[in-house]
Amino acid sequence: MKILLIGQGYVGTTMAVVLANAGHEVTGLDIDHDKIASLQKGKLYFYEPGVQKMLDKQLEANRLQFTTDARQAVVNNDILFITVGTPSLSNGNADLTYIKNAAKMIGQYKNKKKIIVVKSTVPVGTTEKVKDWVMEAGEDTAPVEVAMNPEFLREGNALQDALYPDRIVIGSHSDEALETIHQLYQQWNCPFIKTTPRGAEMIKYASNGFLATKISFINEIAMLCDKLEVNVRDVSKGMGLDKRIGPSFLEAGLGYGGSCFPKDIKEFLWTANTNQIPLSILSKVEQVNHHQPDYLLDKVKKQVGSLTGKNVAVLGLAFKPHTDDTRESVSIPIIQQLLEEKAIVTVHDPVVNLEANWIEKGVLQNNDPYQVIKESDAIIICTNWPQYEALDWKKVRKIVRHPAIFDGRNMLNAEQLSELRFHYEGIGYP
């Protein structure tokens, strides 16, 4: 099938590569000339394990091309996926500007019947509106069929998630669209859920809401664990073995960040409030999450005292390991607060480079974690990169000024570090 993906960000590029790998003829379109120039040269412009290799293969097989020519891209393809961003407006509602622009662009250049598939995460009711936005934008009267096909991949694991999803959800009022999209995914061996566009939109928000709820739930339990001297990792394990609960998303720590959970939960709460059905559990989930950085910093101050002039080593900038994405990363409020308290902040991340505004504010970065840690009064772990577990902590013990580790991801071996006479604290992990 000839497929166009409009928007070549994390989702669009990953799906372009994966759909080409399934044998389809795929075009990736973006308005960002730099991104397209990079992809045309065969260079993935973001960090995502495995995607570069599959990109190389698909370009070589001539199944995949990238362009900024919207007219040609729309005219030459039959199935048009929308994979543009849906960021938050200041009131929490999703900003649909990019979706509307993509729909208008399709309408403007459409020359025959098209199937339009919204893959971006959009508020309930949006997919139905896309049809109107397309039809209003152009002269061509050939019909369009619209569908919603939410994406569930995680950054850092995008390729595996896209190749082997737990389910594929397709929402449409059109049998033809439902059948065509099912066909397109015929090589995928997973359950298919067919529903309405609103059903598909709601499944996406409810899924992210529930996963975030698991995280905030275990984070509250972790605070109680701190008080009662219980190891929250044992609690997560003990709970997770119950099949009705499941082991995933019960890792206590600094809470959730990233480009999805924070914005999607804000949007879901906005929609619920606007419809006078407030989601009270989810609003608490957001509050708990917001509090996590302060909770860890209070531990730091209790142990180290005033942070003025203290050397603080921050390990990890990315919102999770195996990605270079720092959108809504918890490292940001942590660094911000450390600067406000006049600490000297040095950071390390295996793949992320500090943005210029942080450097202007005096934050230092070093690619050698030992140099970051050297002479520190406190080490704060923000991202559970496996590299931090692999550090030679005996060596670290010799080079720090004050041996204190605050493990915001409960990733290190507490016993081993205590034996090395570190003051070690996790979250709910005594």
Ligand SMILES: NC(=O)c1ccc[n+]([C@@H]2O[C@H](COP(=O)([O-])OP(=O)(O)OC[C@H]3O[C@@H](n4cnc5c(N)ncnc54)[C@H](O)[C@@H]3O)[C@@H](O)[C@H]2O)c1
């Ligand atoms: N990142 C994830 O892990 C993830 C997972 C599942 C779902 N989603 C959802 O998928 C959507 C995309 O997310 P992302 O992280 O890939 O976003 P992104 O910001 O990385 O990429 C969006 C891309 O769309 C391009 N774009 C904007 N308007 C365009 C237009 N009119 N024509 C062509 N290109 C245009 C932008 O230049 C950008 O490259 C969002 O709705 C997000 O919530 C994201």
Ligand SMILES: O=c1ccn([C@@H]2O[C@H](COP(=O)(O)OP(=O)(O)O[C@H]3O[C@H](CO)[C@@H](O)[C@H](O)[C@H]3O)[C@@H](O)[C@H]2O)c(=O)[nH]1
């Ligand atoms: O037990 C856990 C699991 C995750 N996190 C944090 O939660 C955030 C999100 O992690 P994750 O869900 O793995 O990454 P995302 O790429 O944000 O993926 C989420 O958001 C995507 C965009 O909607 C969805 O497609 C995915 O299904 C959904 O998992 C990160 O900050 C993690 O550190 C925890 O604190 N504890």
